[in-house]
Amino acid sequence: MDTTVLTAPLIPPAPKVHPRPLGVTPLGQLRVALEMGRSLIGAYCEEDYESLAAPYMFMGQPGLFLNDPASVRRVLSSPKYARPVKAARSLKPLVGEGVLMSEGETWRRQRRSLAPVFTPAATGGLLPHFIAAGAGLTDALAGKDRANLAQTFHHATLDAVLRALFSRRADAEGAILADLARRYMEGPAHFNLFDFMAKGADDLTFLDGERRRMGARWFKAVDALIEERRRNPHPEVLDMLDRLLAARDEDDRPLPDQEIRDQCSSMLAAGFETTSRLLFWATYLLALDPVTQSRVRAEVAAFPSERVASLDDLKVWPLLRSVLFETLRLYPTAPMIARQAQEADEVLDCPVVPGCQITISPWVMHRHRKLWDAPTAFRPERFLDQAHPWGIEAFMPFGAGPRVCIGAGFALAEAQIVLASLLERFEVAMASDRPVIPRASITLGPDHEPEFVLTPIVQARA
Numbered sequence: 159m160d161t162t163v164l165t166a167p168l169i170p171p172a173p174k175v176h177p178r179p180l181g182v183t184p185l186g187q188l189r190v191a192l193e194m195g196r197s198l199i200g201a202y203c204e205e206d207y208e209s210l211a212a213p214y215m216f217m218g219q220p221g222l223f224l225n226d227p228a229s230v231r232r233v234l235s236s237p238k239y240a241r242p243v244k245a246a247r248s249l250k251p252l253v254g255e256g257v258l259m260s261e262g263e264t265w266r267r268q269r270r271s272l273a274p275v276f277t278p279a280a281t282g283g284l285l286p287h288f289i290a291a292g293a294g295l296t297d298a299l300a301g302k303d304r305a306n307l308a309q310t311f312h313h314a315t316l317d318a319v320l321r322a323l324f325s326r327r328a329d330a331e332g333a334i335l336a337d338l339a340r341r342y343m344e345g346p347a348h349f350n351l352f353d354f355m356a357k358g359a360d361d362l363t364f365l366d367g368e369r370r371r372m373g374a375r376w377f378k379a380v381d382a383l384i385e386e387r388r389r390n391p392h393p394e395v396l397d398m399l400d401r402l403l404a405a406r407d408e409d410d411r412p413l414p415d416q417e418i419r420d421q422c423s424s425m426l427a428a429g430f431e432t433t434s435r436l437l438f439w440a441t442y443l444l445a446l447d448p449v450t451q452s453r454v455r456a457e458v459a460a461f462p463s464e465r466v467a468s469l470d471d472l473k474v475w476p477l478l479r480s481v482l483f484e485t486l487r488l489y490p491t492a493p494m495i496a497r498q499a500q501e502a503d504e505v506l507d508c509p510v511v512p513g514c515q516i517t518i519s520p521w522v523m524h525r526h527r528k529l530w531d532a533p534t535a536f537r538p539e540r541f542l543d544q545a546h547p548w549g550i551e552a553f554m555p556f557g558a559g560p561r562v563c564i565g566a567g568f569a570l571a572e573a574q575i576v577l578a579s580l581l582e583r584f585e586v587a588m589a590s591d592r593p594v595i596p597r598a599s600i601t602l603g604p605d606h607e608p609e610f611v612l613t614p615i616v617q618a619r620a
């Protein structure tokens with residue numbers, strides 16, 4: 159691979175953009191469904207990257223494709239909109255009725271009960287777990303000169319989430335969960351034609367057998383984790399599972415077993431695949447941009463990851479953090495957010511009827527030609543001058559409003575530490591020139607898992 163110093167900014171690979179909208183005719187709509195079944199970001203056309211709001215009809219159902227950041231924030235904050243009933247089709251087999259899918263009072267209660275697990279103080283307390291996960295990752299890579307880092311990050315982020323939420327290592331059950339989650343995201347999580355045609359969660363479910371079978375195996379593995387804790391309870395509350403087991407409702411009754419299981423499943427499903435993808439894309443970008451990679455390495459060499467003792471310490475790596483934000487801009491690992499109107503509304507002069515689906519694509523919004531300078535270029539510096547990236551209205555990798563990702567602080571702290579651990583020990587480059595194209599189901603993964611070439615830092619300096 160050519161590693162000459164790049165003078166022009168890196169434009170990382172992306173799927174082809176269709177010159178014109180595909181879905182105007184019935185045949186075109188079928189093509190959109192097939193393209194989106196392969197990859198949720200596969201059907202966008204040139205004008206999507208310029209429009210702020212575009213009403214559409216798809217398979218007989220009304221929708222609004224929305225990119226205007228202020229309107230997106232309003233929709234995500236308004237009680238007039240809920241998660242689409244159809245989202246349950248591909249998500250529910252993994253998360254049941256947990257916080258990801260619940261609505262109304264149940265959601266409020268569930269979100270409240272999880273809040274203490276995700277405060278900055280609680281996340282600060284998890285740093286040793288993240289450092290251990292980073293050390294585990296580099297130990298696993300020791301002595302290797304090539305590695306499939308997509309798999310390595312999968313294991314490391316599962317390890318971090320299991321340690322933090324369940325005080326467990328990614329051992330036997332963990333390996334089963336990682337394998338199931340990966341196969342689910344690559345297979346049944348993708349929308350099929352009937353998902354697009356169906357009006358609700360429970361009609362046209364002919365092709366859902368694999369989802370149900372894999373979901374049942376997933377729940378069995380999560381049940382095993384909970385069962386094990388019931389047999390060997392902690393003397394005090396140490397993790398999220400302890401909190402859920404100790405929680406009592408207004409009538410002082412423990413939470414039903416199914417709710418505990420569904421909450422644990424939601425955290426696992428939401429918590430490791432997304433962060434593992436973030437680490438993968440960040441490492442890919444740094445492998446393509448060796449100059450930025452060595453600048454980040456200089457930052458972490460000055461303050462090695464094992465010294466991180468508080469969230470404040472992470473401020474010593476501003477470029478590393480900006481690389482992660484720029485990665486989330488170019489490769490938002492949750493690339494699609496959808497809402498369904500519960501009542502009539504108007505958004506940016508477009509009438510919204512009850513049932514209308516609002517399609518929000520962080521993928522398109524983050525590459526929108528009217529919202530960003532050099533939208534397709536990898537330029538981490540754009541985040542360096544920002545006091546806070548959340549001040550950038552068009553930057554929404556974690557969503558917005560009351561249902562904004564509860565694990566954002568967790569994910570960012572973990573990703574900084576794990577990426578720092580990797581860069582402290584290895585120089586990374588790609589083993590081949592084959593471009594890695596993003597492909598989306600629920601998360602944004604690579605179209606293939608490339609090999610990375612690893613050069614130990616000590617050896618590189620010798």
Ligand code: HEM
Pocket residue numbers: 241257258259269319424425428429430432433436490491492495496554555556557558560561562563564565566568569
């Ligand atoms: C890079 C990593 C991550 C990204 C990009 C991400 C992205 C998102 C987005 C966009 C949403 C909002 C979806 C919507 O509004 O429909 C969300 C919700 C959620 N995320 Fe994350 N997430 C990440 C990591 C995590 C982690 C580490 C956890 C937990 C350990 C987590 C737990 C959740 C939960 C429980 C929700 C649902 C919140 C609710 O509905 O109240 N996420 N995430």
